[in-house]
Amino acid sequence: MIIFFLAWGFFAAFGIMLLVMGVQKLLAIVMLVYLSLMAAAMICSTLLFGVKVDGDSLKLRTRLGRKYEFTLSDIRKVVCSKNSSIKYGPRYTVIIRTDDREIELMKSMKGFKEMCGYLLDRHSAGELAASAISKNCAATLKKYSQEK
Incomplete structure (x- = not known):
């Protein structure tokens, strides 16, 4: 779980950096939405059990x-x-x-x-x-x- 959130944090920071720099905005938005959905699924499954x-x-x-x-x-x-x-x-x-x-x-x-x-x-x-x-x-x- 810790490894997941470390990797998630790295890619989220990368996506935010792309968004701020104005490079590949569509890719950054898609990546951030995907990462947010993955994090929500991990958190919900942990809280529900x-x-x-x-x-x-x-x-x-x-x-x-x-x-x-x-x-x-x-x-x-x-x-x-x-x-x-x-x-x-x-x-x-x-x-x-x-x-x-x-x-x-x-x-x-x-x-x-x-x-x-x-x-x-x-x-x-x-x-x-x-x-x-x-x-x-x-x-x-x-x-x-x-x-x-």
Whole structure:
């Protein structure tokens, strides 16, 4: 996200410079409109996504604004994964799977630690199916929820 806005800022400054200098005004206007639309789409998708917990119900709003709701008993599998990338480094995710939905939560998201703790607590309380979280995933969730 930071890389996107750095690149966006560079091209926006370039477009403004072209516009001020009077060179290629049409190109500068088209580029600035395009960059503004891209930035608005990135910001809106980030602001729209959300997960709320209300008792044993999870309410999800996707990046496109669609709303879904499911209960803890609908959760079939919780998968903890680590994907390594040369460019971005390790990326830790928790994937919550139901019969017809899949939610991917990344460690960089606000509330990730709390959600890991919530899933672990509900699993140990028996509200989640025993097979929903493996022993390795439970250990990973515990590690995530205790990080500072």
